[in-house]
Amino acid sequence: MQMLADLRLTRAPAAAFAAMGVFWGAVAATAPALKARAGLGDAELGLALLMATGGAALALLVAGRADRAFGLGATRLAALALGGALALLGLATTPLALAGALLLGGVATGLLDVTVNLRLARLEALAGRGLMNLAHGLYAFAYAGAALAAGLAREAGAALPALLAAAALVPLALALPIRGRDGDAGAAETRPAARAALAPGLVAAGGAVMIVGFLAEGASDGWAALHLERTLGAGAAAGALGPVILGLALGTGRIAAQALLRLADEARLLRAAAGLAALGTALAAAAPGLALTYAGFAAMGLGASVVVPLCLALVGRGAGEAGRPRAIAAVSFIGYGAFFFGPPLMGLLAEWQGLRVSFAAVAASLALVPLVLGPWLARAAGRG
Numbered sequence: 001m002q003m004l005a006d007l008r009l010t011r012a013p014a015a016a017f018a019a020m021g022v023f024w025g026a027v028a029a030t031a032p033a034l035k036a037r038a039g040l041g042d043a044e045l046g047l048a049l050l051m052a053t054g055g056a057a058l059a060l061l062v063a064g065r066a067d068r069a070f071g072l073g074a075t076r077l078a079a080l081a082l083g084g085a086l087a088l089l090g091l092a093t094t095p096l097a098l099a100g101a102l103l104l105g106g107v108a109t110g111l112l113d114v115t116v117n118l119r120l121a122r123l124e125a126l127a128g129r130g131l132m133n134l135a136h137g138l139y140a141f142a143y144a145g146a147a148l149a150a151g152l153a154r155e156a157g158a159a160l161p162a163l164l165a166a167a168a169l170v171p172l173a174l175a176l177p178i179r180g181r182d183g184d185a186g187a188a189e190t191r192p193a194a195r196a197a198l199a200p201g202l203v204a205a206g207g208a209v210m211i212v213g214f215l216a217e218g219a220s221d222g223w224a225a226l227h228l229e230r231t232l233g234a235g236a237a238a239g240a241l242g243p244v245i246l247g248l249a250l251g252t253g254r255i256a257a258q259a260l261l262r263l264a265d266e267a268r269l270l271r272a273a274a275g276l277a278a279l280g281t282a283l284a285a286a287a288p289g290l291a292l293t294y295a296g297f298a299a300m301g302l303g304a305s306v307v308v309p310l311c312l313a314l315v316g317r318g319a320g321e322a323g324r325p326r327a328i329a330a331v332s333f334i335g336y337g338a339f340f341f342g343p344p345l346m347g348l349l350a351e352w353q354g355l356r357v358s359f360a361a362v363a364a365s366l367a368l369v370p371l372v373l374g375p376w377l378a379r380a381a382g383r384g
Contacts, residue, residue, distance in 0.1 A: 002011065004090065009123060009127060009131065010120065010123060010131050010134060010135050011177055012072060012119070012177055012178045013116045013119050013120050013123070013135045013151040014114055014134070014135045014138050014158045015079070015174045015175075015176075015177045015178055015278045016075050016078070016079055016115075016116045016140070016174070016178055017112075017116060017135050017136065017138050017139040018138050018139065018142040018174055018282075019079040019082050019083075019112070019142075019170070019171035019174040019175065020079075020082060020109055020112055020113070020139055020142075021139040021141070021145075021146060021172075022103055022140070022142050022143075022145075022146040022167065022171055022174070023082040023085065023108075023109070023141035023146075023171060024087055024109075024143055024146075025142065025143040025144065025146030025147035025148075025150065025282070026086060026146045026147070026150045026163075027086075027089070027102075027105070027146075027322065028121075028147050028163060029146070029147040029150035029151045029154065030089075030150055030154065030160065030163065030164065030198050031045070033160050034038070034089060034092065034098060034160070036265055036321060037092070037093055037160060038092055038093060038094060038095050038097070039094075039095070040095055040098070040100040041076040044095060044268075045100065045348050047099075048095065048098050048099045048102055049102060050340075051099045051100075051102045051106060052102040052103065052105055052106030052109070053105040053106060053339045053340060054103070054106065055102075055104070055105070055106025055108065055109075055110065055338050056105065056106040056109045056110030056113070056187075056336060056339075057333060057340075058106045058110065059106070059108070059109070059110030059111040059114075060110045060113075060114055060332050060333040060336065060377060061132035061329075061333065062111075063110060063111050063113075063114030063115055063198040063329055063332075064114060064118070064325035064326055064329040065242040066111060066115065066326070067114065067115045067118050067119075067325060068202075068325060071083060072115075072119070072179060074111060074177055075111075075112055075115040075116055075119070076175050076178040077111070078108045078109075078111040078115065079108075079112060079172075079174055079175035079178055080170050080171070080175050081104060081105075081107070081108035081111075081175070082105060082108045082109070082112070082171040082173060083168040083169070083170070083171035083172035083175070084104065084166050084168070085101050085102070085105035085108060086105075086165075086167050086168035086171065087164060087165055087168040088100070088101035089101040089102070089105075089164050090105065090160055090161040090163065090164030090165050090168075091161060106144075107214075110272040110332075110336075112284035113332060114189070114328060114329050114332055115133070117132070117312050117316075117332070118298070118316075118324065118325055118328055120132050120312075120316075121312065121313065121316030121317070121324055122137055122321075122324070122338075124139040124313060124316065124317070125135075125316075125317070125321065129261065129262075131258075132309035132310065132312055132313045133254040133255070133257040133258045133261070133305075133306055133309045133310070133323075134254070134255065134258040135309075136254045136305075136306075136308070137250075137251045137252075137254030137255040137258070138169060138251075139251075140247060140250040140251030140254060140305070143247060144244070144247045144248060144251065146167065146170070147247075149167075150163060150167060153166075153192065159378045161191045163253070165377060178219050179289065179311075182237070184225075187285075197331060198319075198323060198326055198327060199318070199319065199323065199327070199380065200375075201333070201380040202315060202318050202319060202327060202380040202381060203315075203327060203330045203331055204380075205373065205376045205379075205380045205381075206311055206312075206315040206327070206330075206331035206334075206377055206380070207330070207333075207334030207335060208309060208313070208334075208373050209270075209311040209369060209373050209374070209377055210311055210312075210331050210332065210334060210335025210338075211334065211335050211337060211338045212274070212307065212309065212338075212365045212366060212368065212369055212373065213304065213307035213308040213311060213335065213338075214335045214336065214338035214339060214342070215338040215342045215362060215365055216277055216281070216300065216304035216307065216362055216365070216366055217250070217275075217304060217308070218338060218339060218342045218343065219281075219300075219342075219346065219358075219359065219362050223346055223355065223358065223359075224242030224243050224246055224297060224349075224354060225239040225242050225243055227242065227284070227293070227355040227356075227358075227359065228241070228242045228293060230355060231267045231304040231354065231355050231356060231384070232289065232290055232330075232382055233291060234290060238290060238347025241294065242293070242294070245294055245297045245301065246296050246297050246298075246300065246301040247301070248299070248301070249298045249299075249300070249301025249302045249305065250301045250302075250304070250305040251305070251350050252301075252302065252305075253273070253301060253304075253305030253306055254303040254305045254306055254309065256302075257269060257273070257305070257306040257309075266310045266313050266314050266317075267314065267374065267377070267381070269306065269310060269373050270306070270307065270310040270311065270314070270369065270377070271369065271370040272366075272370070272380075273302075273303045273304075273305070273307060274307055274366050274369030274374060275298050275303070275367070275369075275370040276299055276303035277299070277301075277303025277304040277307070277366045278303070278363050278364075278366035278367040278369075278370075279299060279303075279363075280295075280296045280297065280298065280299025280300035280301075280302070280303060281296065281297065281304075281359055281360075281362050281363035281366060282296070282359075282360065282363040283296030283299065284296030284297050284300060284359055285355075285356045285357075285358075285359035285360045285363060285364065286356065286360075290335055303366070304366065307366075307369065308335070310350075311331070311377065312328060312377065314381040315327050315328060315331050315377075315381065316323075316328055317381060317382075318380060318381030318382055325369075345361070346358045346361075346362075349361055
């Protein structure tokens with residue numbers, strides 16, 4: 001079966017993405033307890049989380065060089081650091097300690113994100129088929145599983161240090177298969193000796209698509225539940241279904257895209273998926289009741305799930321072997337800007353006109369991909 005063969009081929013990148021999913025899933029599920037333990041208000045928690053985003057952005061600047069110098073060793077170090085950051089979060093009782101642990105987790109995330117995507121792009125070039133969506137889908141499922149497990153542990157009364165120490169063991173264990181050329185035969189030999197110039201058009205188009213993709217994914221982090229509860233009057237349990245549906249749809253969409261790539265190329269699938277996400281987000285923004293809003297979030301997650309991995313695949317192929325490390329690092333750095341301006345933008349629009357307008361703005365940005373940004377990226381990558 002092709003899917004099993006792809007999993008064997010990408011076992012090292014898949015393990016790395018699963019480690020990252022476990023970290024952020026555990027953080028999401030324990031955020032209320034971490035906030036209370038460190039004595040933070042909502043604004044202070046937002047600043048602490050911004051440390052993680054800043055750390056990831058800084059790591060992106062050196063991730064390409066780290067990959068060239070250390071290969072899978074850089075990825076393994078990042079996975080180990082994620083385990084250490086989880087353990088430190090469990091011990092954080094002050095705002096400074098919490099911010100420091102999140103900063104470490106952010107740096108590890110940025111380093112792992114770029115080095116794994118570079119590895120996947122090389123493997124795609126060697127295998128002659130798409131592999132990004134499968135590995136990115138494993139991240140989504142690991143995130144959902146870790147969040148569910150941590151939530152159940154909290155409900156059962158588990159102490160926060162013990163809970164996060166146990167969670168930390170998972171990234172540490174997942175770092176074991178990230179070694180040598182395990183699941184990555186031949187990729188290291190293609191590492192270029194020369195430093196290639198960046199293609200400005202490719203980076204600009206890819207960066208724009210990455211911003212839209214990350215903005216759509218970030219809309220699920222708290223805003224979906226708030227929309228359901230505040231706009232539609234849902235209870236806590238009904239409100240929590242919004243992010244759950246989005247998370248499961250993100251993972252399902254990426255796994256499905258792995259099979260769909262045998263029927264359509266990345267450029268066409270990117271435009272179709274972004275169009276579906278735009279329609280789903282618009283439905284979630286305008287729906288008068290819970291059922292239609294859930295359906296909108298499901299369509300949003302299925303479509304948005306593949307925007308980032310397909311964009312990275314196109315950029316990696318368009319940049320060529322010599323330019324691939326710098327191009328993927330550059331578009332990732334640009335895309336991470338969505339995590340800086342996305343939450344304030346969603347919040348300002350919600351304050352001004354409500355969350356329906358906030359989600360309508362996300363829908364409008366997604367519509368730009370099939371209409372403008374997707375064709376631009378396809379031309380820049382030489383596949384239009």
